Amino acid sequence: MSGPTITELTTRARDIFQRVVEEYLENGLPVGSKTLAADGAINLSPASIRSVLAELESQGFLAAPHTSAGRMPTEAGLRIFVDGMMRVAEPSREEQAQIEARIAESGPVEQALQATSALLSELTGAAGMVMVPPREQRLSQFSLVSLGQGRALAVLVGEDGGVENRVLDIDPGDTGSLEAASNYITSRLTGRTLAEAAQAMRAEIKAGKSQLDAASSDLVERGLAVWSEDANARPVLIVRGASNLIDEAALDDIERVRSLLDDLEDKQSVASLLESAREADATRIFIGSENRLFGLSGSSVIASPYRDMEGRVVGVLGVIGPTRLNYARVVPMVDLTARSLSRSLSASSGKLIA
Structure with missing residues (x-):
């Protein structure tokens, strides 16, 4: 991307960019200068805000879907926000307890993996995925x-x-x-x-x-x-909550949703994408066209590896949803779920079945 990095922007431009992204991720709608001026967080006139928005658009951080519709972050803008500006919202104690309890009570490993996929879907409002690599035990x-x-x-x-x-x-x-x-x-x-x-x-x-x-x-x-x-x-990929991908906003772009659901049917390709997160030290985030598989559907994938009792990576779990996912909430949720599943597998002697 040409132009300055986010660290080279003025404090004013950074603040406006952050507000646009956070508002967009919360509501899924382009954000206009009047909205930014009205919430009181930015002490500038609508005209001054419009000037900054135009600058951010020219630099590739924001885009305007329509002439008078306000701005929304580009994929490049989302990547910069996620990597350097996002304020992570750690799961509450209640959510942590819910994750631990649901995984612990799931019984055999196969049931635990299915329950984990469903749990991710429920907690994030996206589709939950768990990849189980083939493995022949002794x-x-x-x-x-x-x-x-x-x-x-x-x-x-x-x-x-x-x-x-x-x-x-x-x-x-x-x-x-x-x-x-x-x-x-x-x-x-x-x-x-x-x-x-x-x-x-x-x-x-x-x-x-x-x-x-x-x-x-x-x-x-x-x-x-x-x-x-x-x-x-036995499938190597468990997907739950695909219906969550068809919301009111998605109905305005039904071709994108159809493309996404078709991609999800190709479980081997999805498993290959998740496989790329196996060696990651932390949760990985793929935004839109950063991954070939979901590039056309404009979707994001958040994935994290989970481990057995010896600390070996045995699979990957994650979620897929529109690029306007609430990354600040979903990323730590996926990370916590992966750690909880790892502890559960360790407690049950790491019994993964191929």
Whole structure:
């Protein structure tokens, strides 16, 4: 951007610029000189304010959507505001308690991640997103327990202590083979991923070295299949609250909203965008065209990594909304949620499931 940086502006110009941005982010409407003069925060006449607004527009900080509609910040102006002028509004104690409680009460990790995405949406009025990178944990135990009526419960235990359950349909006559199948799978699981264990077991069964009868071999195959199919079907991106993106202001620009919703359907691309925030030391903010994916829809993404009990980044969470997001409130909200989720994962032995 040509022209001076915000630090080179006069104090008067900085004050007016800050008021325009804060007013715009609060109301979503262009701000005029009469509005700025009327609130009493700036001791200048409307004519003097108009002169400064024109200067800020010529320097690329502000834009006028219509001749007499007032000014609104450009993407470059928003970036300068966010990086150097924004007064962060830390979440209240009540909001902090709500975040901690909702994440803590969510139960299994998958439920916690879904609850986190929904919580971000509720708190920010934007769409909440949580990205879970595929990760194969090492396994330690597998059990098949009869539930009666032709069903069995498959229980998988990871080296990190994580436990998952799945219900498997079986032949009622196979009940006596459950223990043999369980012991066989467990003996070959320790320290291996599911894929590694499955490959070894199938090779043994095919070669006739497993010492399992036909019924037990079939249970092993179907027990492995239910886990493999489930893992392949599990999404790596959880999005909640997309309906929040369709507000009254959005209805005036329905093409932008349609473009944004189409972008959100491309979950792999969204996950790739969030992936770029994995190595960030702090919450990252992508404004409008700064990111290719949401550039056409004029949207902003605020994202922060979350960690397991060993401090390793295991995923990224965040929100997406219009560029007029209340950054001062949303940025610390996303940061706090990421830290709360990290603590919750640590308390539950970091049980992330791929």
